[in-house]
Amino acid sequence: MEEEKRIGVYVCWCGTNIAKMVDVVDVAKEIGKLPNVVIAKDYKYMCSDPGQELIIKDIKEHNLDRVVVSACSPRIHELTFRKALQNAGLNPYMFEMANIREQVSWVHTDRGEATRKAKSLVAAAVNRITWHESLDKRTVDINPATMIIGGGIAGISAALEIGNSGRKIFLIEKENKLGGHLAGVDLTFPYMYSADQILKPLIKQVTNNPNIEVFLNTQIDEVFGYVGNFETKITPGDGKEVELKFGNVIVASGLKPYDPGGIENYGYGKLPNVITSLEFEQMLKKGKIVTKEGAEPKNVAIIHCVGSRNKDYHEYCSRICCMTALKFSNQLRSALPDTNIFECYADIRSFGKGCEEFYAQTSRKDIMFLMFDQKNDLPRIRKAETMDECDMLIEFNELLSGEDIEVPADMVVLMVALEAQENARDIAHAVGVSMCGNEFYIERHPKLDPVATTTDGVYVVGGCQSPKDIPDSISQARAAAARILATINIGQVEVEVTTAVVNEDICCGCQTCVNVCPYTAISFDEEKGVSVVNEVLCKGCGTCGSTCPTGAIRSRHFTDKQILSQIEGLMSTSIELQEV
Amino acid sequence: MSYEPTIVAFLCNWCSYTGADLAGTSRMKYASNVRIIRVMCSGRVDPTFVLSAFKEGADGVLICGCHPGDCHYHEGNYKCLRRYHLLQKYFQQMGLDKDRLRLEWISASEGRQFAELVDSYTETVKNLGPCKMKQVIETLT
Amino acid sequence: MTGIIFTKVDNGYSGALDYNELFFYAKGIPGVGPVWYSTDVPLYDKQAMADLIKEQQLKRIVVAGDTPGMVKPFLTGAMVIAGNNPEDVVLASFREYGATDNTKIDRAKGILFCIALGVTFAEAALPEETDVQPDTLVIGGGIAGIQASLEIANGNQKVYLVERTGTLGGHMAMFDKTFPTLDCAACILTPKMVEVGQHPNIEILTYSEVKGVTGEPGNYKVKILNKARRVDLATCIGCGICTEKCPAKAPSEFDNGTTLRKAIYIPFPQAVPNKYLIDADSCTYVLKGKCGVCVKVCPVEGCIDLDAKDQEMEITVGNIIVATGFKPFDAGKIERFGYGKYPQVITSLELERLINAAGPTEGNIHFRSQDKKGNWIFSVESGMPKSFAIIHCVGSRDENYNKYCSRVCCMYSLKLAHLIKEKLEDADVFEYYIDMRAFGKGYEEFYERIENEGIHIVRGRTAKIEERNGRLMVRSEDILNDQLIEQEVDMVVLSIGLEPREDAAELAEMLGISTEEEGWFTEANYNTDPVNTFVGGITIAGVCQGPKDIPDAVAQGSAAAARVLQSIVKGKIKKSIKDMPLEKIEEKAKQFSNSMEGKS
Amino acid sequence: MKEMSQYGMGTWNACFHCGNCTAVCSLTEEGILFPRKEIRALQMGLEDKLATSVEPWLCYYCGDCTETCPRDANPGELMMSVRRWLTAKYDWTGLAGLFYKSLSALIIAFVLVAIGIVAMGFVKDFNSEAVMYFGHILEFYLILTVFTIILIPNILRMFYFTVIKAKVNAPFGSYIAAIGNLITHMFTQVKTLKCDKQTVRWLEHFLLVMGYLGLLVITVFLDWFGTENQIIIYMGYITGGLVFVFTFLLMISRLSKARELNKYSQPTDWFFIIWLFLMGFTAFLVRLFIDIDLLNDHFWIYMVHLIVVSQWGMLLVPFGKWTHFLYRSFAVSFANLKKAALIKKLATAA
Structure with missing residues (x-):
């Protein structure tokens, strides 16, 4: 039974982004000739208000029932256009995007070739959309509780932000106390406030808040469910298993310091007076800055970018070490007024509020700033001779003077990089977030959605998505809290509908699908002898669909028919055009 | 004009498609022979998709998924790997060169790797010459 | 016993607090023994200090000061x-809680009192709660304001979004691409703008300004001036005939003056609302009393009313989010760079518009030239430069202008260098920087990439720009290669820094919030409260609090919304810390301190 | 490092090495970069590098670097301090350093010279003719001694530090050329012209130097106070007038601190200007008194003049700022040697 299909196709110029490399007018003209295509237009900015209004108007005027937009990546604008369809009274799934910007105009250099490819992509989309079906959004109730992984400053802030509104929080911390790295810090840059005085009242607020339940010595193994209705089992320190149910997850698992033992030049672990920034921070906290021999150091060298900004270690910048190093210099100058202080740096990155001023102020305190090449020529630390009157010598080419120098040091502080936690991968798996090469979590969009992830209801904040200072971590923590508070306030959330569904008439009951489902969303109905999909648990990966020997399982919105006709469309046009 | 092959690529939504987008936003140039189809997971790539691509006239098929251990759906990419091996055996039996199918892991941050992969694979397929499958089927039917 | 040491001189941070008054106040705090100025104690001799501690039998020391x-x-x-616990040295930082001048001396006293009693100020100075009106006002329609509005509106709450200009979008809408991913600003921003425009919970008030705020936390009455747009938003169909026929021109604000726009205009094609407006300062009718061409050609009757007057409205809100952003540094202030003197010295913001496909030169970089009427604009008719110098830190990191680092310039300069190369493959691009601040996620990797694109990155601040052989000579020291560089280029791009808006102080006064010396709004606590202020129900977000890149501004926009949503979900809002009387703080501190002792 | 702060103001610690000062300076050129490199050498305590550098002498302190320094590190003043330090370094007697560092030592020396002159006058019964004759001889020998015993050895030391020790390997021809531009620079200081907006200053400076040299020649070699030659007498008035008028202007500008360069002044700088002024002024008065026949009644004026001249010749010329002009002129030549050496090196390398 073939009902009439009325497709509207829109080819976007994206200013010149697409139009420069693709003959959009020609694409629209050619595609307009395809069967079922009622209308094919090109327009300067499809995503703009007038662009969207154009679609809505056409849907009404031409009685369209499906829309193809050929523009940028669907990852950017699929939702925008789906909403437009909805506004026009069409089911949002009667929509398909052909990506002719990221996959064509931006990556190819021959206009003819690019136009040809664009045509085949649009033709494929037209073919595919012929088989699209209406899918209805479902909403689920939101469990107002939130689980927060990580009890550092970001986790604490998020917990308080939501907890203070009277909603339940489960705060999970793998160590035996709250506070994270901030608990080991003496003063914060650039205004030298006491970290203790900042952190302790916050921890007190957390423990005193009846809405916040803290689980120490606890790790997260696996989280089941979906946005609004997650659950997990945890085994806190006392060994008793607890089951938690919650609607949202905030991952604030933070960072760990880099182990500089791997950098041979610095001799960490071999030279006793080479210490890490964290160890030095402890000394400051305890009020005793002494070498392993117990003497006050006469010369202290601080080496920046240890494990950062270098291809052999981490390529990224760890963002907070420059300021921490400047803070150390200030603290040293106060604690040991006569000590010689050397800052060996690559670039001083004092970019935050009040930070450049802090740098200016620090540089007036008789501190010697020495620049080295962090990419190709790391300083080398060696034990000094007796006649040198110091414990160690640091050798490198000083870039600002061009001299090869030897810096005397009785203590060397290595400003170590910050890297992903050891269990970053485990947590990523448990809650379903992606990681980049450095094992930092990937946010949904680096600019527009910096704390959400591609998994609904899961947020990543603070250091676990890349190194951050305190205010930036807290801003992020609160940003996630805002999102969660908004959903709690509404009480419901929409869930994805592109799940798998079993055609019970064809299912042979082989149960192959039951085994491949990573979410145990498929069970076997003994009575009927067929597989059944729990649509709430199904995340729509489609693995079952491609495993099913009889084709009984359909992955909604990614059905065999849709993809096969997409392939067909892709090829037929491309060959046809090639022959011309 | 030299022979230009057509390559169909199946990219998973979470890693590889994003990686290809990154290649685009970073304006990395690569061969225009590749046509991308988005699937939610490389595990969704049914062997029939691959075969049907050849049936429709593709000269090569590329499947890209998340790196092992990074799958958004835990282990879809492993399932895909198994099918890939299976398909390769099947290809041998059919007399197709096994290089006509390639499986690679491309993460969301590997735009450059994606562009390089497309270029090198296009070169590979070019060297293999046109795939005769479509013609064979057409003559047979 | 607790001793208090006042550090009066604080390394350049000047505090006009009356320390003598604080000194005598400190002596009266219960449990406090000796009170000194730091100059009275041996601050450079640890042993002598330890002896003094022992002699005075001090168990705790409070160090007080800015x-x-x-x-x-x-x-x-x-x-x-001295054999004591190092953790018993505690800080009473007046700056931490905003007691930076003598009008806040009571707060400074409160801080002293709390710390001396072993209570943190934040705990004791916890204001009472009161009912909250559910609606929210967001001031500023840039990315931070947009984000905040959406967060709240998506939580089913009403938002008034007030924007000074005729469209949402702020500075981000002017940019071409964004670093480090290079996705185009419009592509990611305009959908958000459209979402705001279509959101049933958001009432957009463009071309409007906040004129007065009265009331108290949870219940603010805000007076808003709706400037006469002279075009009716409801009936304008955006056909553009009026613009076509309008005879008067003025420099386009959206294009940073790189081209001209008509007196009746739409700021840019994707503006939200996508409706026209009339600029009274350039409209012939408004200035001379005759013209009215637009009215004649407008197909909608009554849509354009050239005699429309400004109107005022009043709204009641529970919370206010301030996201007013920044103004770019005026490059003309630095004479040596010749901005305004040499036409080919341009600002980074001008280049953004040139590179933008929707800009005056359709995305190509052309020389600035004079049109027939003598206006200096950019048009496709003039030639294209082949070499560029990009100069970092213009107006930033400089004691003579702004001391602070503007945080975004290094990265956007690298981005611009890349974009120039993309447009003009053979162009020579030179970057002159002091420290390369590529600190964010993926930034360092981006820097590395740009370095490998054949862009000459020179460590050395440009000192002056002169005309030589009809080109521009940029003089810098290439420090890492020990050379003096006199580079002749066709075009110089000044990477201008960010400055607080001129009216920031006025707005701060209206809202009762404080500003830093340089004019950024002050947050309630540098570390723990980056978006709140000392006034209940008023939060700040984005660059108006200090320079920020897009992700950080967006995060702050959301963070500000969190506090608003928290109060709405709870139905209660905290009053202002600012208004807490000293006696109340003292009383609370005593309570806390007693309860702590009771426990231990 | 710490020693340097005794030679002047030290805010150079604040420098973050942006290179602005080097680039803004009109006198820097390829191969001759300052003042950032001097700041660096100083910050790092590279005394040798500093001692062998000729660059500090090439700076005329126009103040552009200080005015535009983004860190208020005051590079201009730093260069001035380095010059003072170098003066001490070149001076084999060590007195220059002592006078810079210790104001009291300088004052004591001044007083001692004054006492010596008064004592001499006492010995000669304050007989005007005898004293003036002695004064004339004294001036003559003073110049000779100062040059041969102090200045020439010091110049040689400077040559040793900046050329030999710095291993400048210049071709022979450039040495001859260097002597040529030494002479032009010594008299005209023409390089100042390269500094922006400095024409007026250069003219002032040029006239002052001309006046000073003229006065020197006229009083010492042409015996202004003894001569009857009308031309010499008028020339004397003109040169003397030039000296005191322009020093007076200089003093006013220092006091009003109008220009950036005059913001910071060391005591020795003041001595220099005041004594120059006094020298011109007293010489002018002495001759005036001679011409209107008042000198015999006001013989003290000559005594004052002689004291001033002696202090000038014995202290300020060999150990004070006067030497800066000398060293600077030589430095221009030495810098040219360096440049020539650089070209030679590049040529051989190529």
């Missing part, structure tokens, strides 16, 4: 020598 942390390490050391 940023007393500066001397803490010395005192911790002395405490250890």
